[in-house]
Amino acid sequence: MDTKTQSAYQEELQRLEQTNKEIDKQLERLRATPVYYGPDLTEQALEVLRENGRHNLTKAIDEPYFGRLDFEETGTGSPSPLYIGKAGVEDERTGRLLVIDWRAPVASLFYSFTGGLDAASYDSPDGIIDGLVYLKRNLVVRKQILQRVVDTYDRNEDSLSVGDEFLLYRLGENKDNKLRDIVSTIQAEQDRIIRAAKNTALIIQGVAGSGKTTVALHRLAFLLYQYREQVRAERMIIFAPNSMFLDYISGVLPELGVGNIQQSTFTDWALDVLDHEVQIADQEITLQRWFALGSKRPPVDDQAPGRFKGAIAFKSFLDDCLNRLETTYVPTADFSPWDGVKLPIATIREWFFVENKHYPMIKRRERVVARIKRWMEIQLEKVWEQSLKKELKKKSAQKLRTYLTGWPEYTAFTFYKMLFTDKGRPDSLPVELLQNIPESIVAASAKLFKKKEVGLEDLAPLLYIHTRLHGISSDRLFDHVVIDEAQDFSPFQVAVLDAYTRNSSFTILGDLSQGIHAYQGIQNWKEFSSFFQEEETGYFELERSYRSTMEIIQFANSVLQRGVSNPLLAVPVFRSGNKVRVLQTSLKERLTLVQKAITSLLAGTSSTVAVVARTEKQAQELHDALTLIGIETNLITSKQRVYRGGISVLPVYLTKGLEFDAVILMDVTAEHYEATLMDAKLLYVGCTRALHELWLLVTGDISPLVTVDQSEITTTEFPK
Numbered sequence: 067m068d069t070k071t072q073s074a075y076q077e078e079l080q081r082l083e084q085t086n087k088e089i090d091k092q093l094e095r096l097r098a099t100p101v102y103y104g105p106d107l108t109e110q111a112l113e114v115l116r117e118n119g120r121h122n123l124t125k126a127i128d129e130p131y132f133g134r135l136d137f138e139e140t141g142t143g144s145p146s147p148l149y150i151g152k153a154g155v156e157d158e159r160t161g162r163l164l165v166i167d168w169r170a171p172v173a174s175l176f177y178s179f180t181g182g183l184d185a186a187s188y189d190s191p192d193g194i195i196d197g198l199v200y201l202k203r204n205l206v207v208r209k210q211i212l213q214r215v216v217d218t219y220d221r222n223e224d225s226l227s228v229g230d231e232f233l234l235y236r237l238g239e240n241k242d243n244k245l246r247d248i249v250s251t252i253q254a255e256q257d258r259i260i261r262a263a264k265n266t267a268l269i270i271q272g273v274a275g276s277g278k279t280t281v282a283l284h285r286l287a288f289l290l291y292q293y294r295e296q297v298r299a300e301r302m303i304i305f306a307p308n309s310m311f312l313d314y315i316s317g318v319l320p321e322l323g324v325g326n327i328q329q330s331t332f333t334d335w336a337l338d339v340l341d342h343e344v345q346i347a348d349q350e351i352t353l354q355r356w357f358a359l360g361s362k363r364p365p366v367d368d369q370a371p372g373r374f375k376g377a378i379a380f381k382s383f384l385d386d387c388l389n390r391l392e393t394t395y396v397p398t399a400d401f402s403p404w405d406g407v408k409l410p411i412a413t414i415r416e417w418f419f420v421e422n423k424h425y426p427m428i429k430r431r432e433r434v435v436a437r438i439k440r441w442m443e444i445q446l447e448k449v450w451e452q453s454l455k456k457e458l459k460k461k462s463a464q465k466l467r468t469y470l471t472g473w474p475e476y477t478a479f480t481f482y483k484m485l486f487t488d489k490g491r492p493d494s495l496p497v498e499l500l501q502n503i504p505e506s507i508v509a510a511s512a513k514l515f516k517k518k519e520v521g522l523e524d525l526a527p528l529l530y531i532h533t534r535l536h537g538i539s540s541d542r543l544f545d546h547v548v549i550d551e552a553q554d555f556s557p558f559q560v561a562v563l564d565a566y567t568r569n570s571s572f573t574i575l576g577d578l579s580q581g582i583h584a585y586q587g588i589q590n591w592k593e594f595s596s597f598f599q600e601e602e603t604g605y606f607e608l609e610r611s612y613r614s615t616m617e618i619i620q621f622a623n624s625v626l627q628r629g630v631s632n633p634l635l636a637v638p639v640f641r642s643g644n645k646v647r648v649l650q651t652s653l654k655e656r657l658t659l660v661q662k663a664i665t666s667l668l669a670g671t672s673s674t675v676a677v678v679a680r681t682e683k684q685a686q687e688l689h690d691a692l693t694l695i696g697i698e699t700n701l702i703t704s705k706q707r708v709y710r711g712g713i714s715v716l717p718v719y720l721t722k723g724l725e726f727d728a729v730i731l732m733d734v735t736a737e738h739y740e741a742t743l744m745d746a747k748l749l750y751v752g753c754t755r756a757l758h759e760l761w762l763l764v765t766g767d768i769s770p771l772v773t774v775d776q777s778e779i780t781t782t783e784f785p786k
């Protein structure tokens with residue numbers, strides 16, 4: 067350690083000791099104070115403050131901060147050190163902030179400052195504050211012990227740009243089975259997204275590994291801090307592609323001290339709103355179909371069920387159907403509960419179309435039926451003879467039941483199903499309407515609906531019908547919605563979610579280059595942005611990739627370039643590693659080579675390894691074969707709910723969103739990965755899952771998507 071580093075280390079040791087003492091003291095006192103459960107409102111408010119204090123201090127006690135910024139606000143005359151941590155800590159006597167919460171306005175300087183001698187500024191509630199930055203320092207504290215001090219900027223040094231050394235140290239670490247927070251190394255372009263204003267629909271196109279998922283989770287924590295008066299955690303939700311992915315990301319929010327944010331798949335949420343009226347047809351079959359090898363795959367066009375039913379045009383079609391129903395959605399005849407008494411249909415129409423016009427259709431029906439019942443009671447009151455009254459009461463109830471059979475109480479599913487069959491349709495919905503839908507879709511839907519099953523692409527239409535029929539109860543509204551892997555969402559899904567989201571407050575993240583579910587997703591972000599007012603929409607691009615080494619990113623980019631015109635290429639951070647290995651093997655030697663590869667990777671620095679097959683069936687076979695030769699692996703299928711880490715075997719399309727220290731891509735042959743857009747995206751997704759090591763195994767002709775002669779980034783040799 068040179069003298070400068072040594073003195074910085076000593077200075078930080080002292081400071082840490084003081085901070086630790088203060089935190090210990092405060093926590094001890096708070097823990098000793100009995101919790102107040104009584105009725106006094108002031109005491110209750112104080113108890114909330116104490117509880118917050120306990121919570122923050124418990125969080126801060128092991129690692130009080132991770133960064134320091136020396137900032138001289140213009141006009142103050144001298145710089146003061148700001149220590150930045152996951153939770154703010156105040157000196158009880160002086161009220162001075164010992165640690166600043168990373169989400170506080172001033173902390174944004176720590177992330178946005180990129181070096182140089184010029185003044186820096188941040189946005190505070192009192193306006194723009196500017197001044198000079200003297201020092202940016204990263205600190206690693208674990209269990210109250212100072213482990214590392216790295217200066218990434220020093221105004222008195224020659225090099226005046228903020229260095230990447232600490233970021234590279236962080237990126238070089240191995241991964242276990244959970245995504246982690248990045249508060250200590252958030253980059254300026256990520257920070258802009260995290261701190262963007264709440265009432266905007268943010269759309270973020272980010273290359274693989276650019277931190278989209280991580281940024282979205284940090285943004286939720288930021289919004290909860292910055293808008294604490296306006297948003298509640300339980301009213302925020304993050305939609306992720308599957309339950310295993312949710313498990314994988316489940317650690318980040320608690321690490322950031324944020325609880326209770328809903329985390330769900332669109333499917334689970336939709337089924338809940340629909341009160342589980344339908345079941346989802348087996349997804350394995352759908353996936354097998356869309357991820358079959360080359361020629362066995364159906365064409366992906368606008369007639370594919372997901373694209374067709376996910377389009378806004380389909381929403382307009384449903385609107386048309388619902389509007390038609392609405393205009394005729396009342397009985398046609400007067401209602402007569404008994405001879406001589408009549409409620410004219412004109413009155414019923416008036417109640418339905420005029421008096422209750424602001425209610426959704428089914429609610430209106432309910433209100434009108436209640437009104438008819440009240441009217442009947444009034445008529446009955448006019449009958450004096452008790453036995454007759456009793457008889458009329460019974461008779462009229464029966465009459466009403468019969469009358470209402472001509473006024474069915476649709477649910478989302480009964481209405482939707484009716485559209486695809488020729489039975490039970492009201493006159494307002496002639497069967498000719500079906501001409502708007504491709505025959506194959508009508509036939510497949512009708513078959514499925516008979517079993518009360520639906521496809522994933524039916525959920526947005528069902529939810530939409532549900533909201534038109536029943537409305538949205540206020541406890542279902544979200545304060546903010548995050549959609550991860552949004553390129554796989556349909557415009558219709560986003561339109562439905564918009565109805566459930568106050569002020570269109572969205573963070574929508576994805577990567578068009580990873581759009582492997584093209585049969586249901588979008589091809590262009592404009593398909594979403596067109597819903598939102600231009601002034602309330604934000605669009606960001608993230609180009610830097612933090613996950614993988616330079617060699618892996620360059621290789622993955624070359625795959626994309628061979629299959630996609632105008633690809634969005636990732637820019638790697640300068641983290642060099644081993645070359646990508648492309649290993650040829652015979653069918654006979656294939657398994658032995660996989661075994662050797664796994665052993666070699668685990669003996670090196672990798673602790674999570676993925677063996678990636680092209681299809682689910684091949685993954686199953688590989689898993690079985692590896693088990694037989696004594697290698698324990700976790701088989702990941704589309705039904706998986708938990709990500710365990712270790713050695714995983716999975717089909718390439720299920721790797722999306724995950725990451726592993728090392729990836730072994732199996733069968734990268736011409737047969738398995740053709741020179742098509744879809745296969746290029748699939749292989750790109752597979753390659754970009756690797757942090758440190760990427761190995762490709764080839765038995766037969768190599769895929770035309772792969773260039774082996776890039777000797778600076780690939781090798782064909784097995785490591786010694």
Ligand SMILES: Nc1ncnc2c1ncn2[C@@H]1O[C@H](COP(=O)(O)OP(=O)(O)OP(=O)(O)O)[C@@H](O)[C@H]1O
Binds near residue numbers: 248253724
């Ligand atoms: N600023 C950062 N500092 C440290 N690590 C980072 C940073 N940004 C991203 N990472 C790391 O990069 C990896 C990729 O992040 P993440 O999974 O959020 O990216 P993504 O854009 O959602 O990826 P993909 O689209 O490929 O699934 C993670 O390991 C994350 O911790």
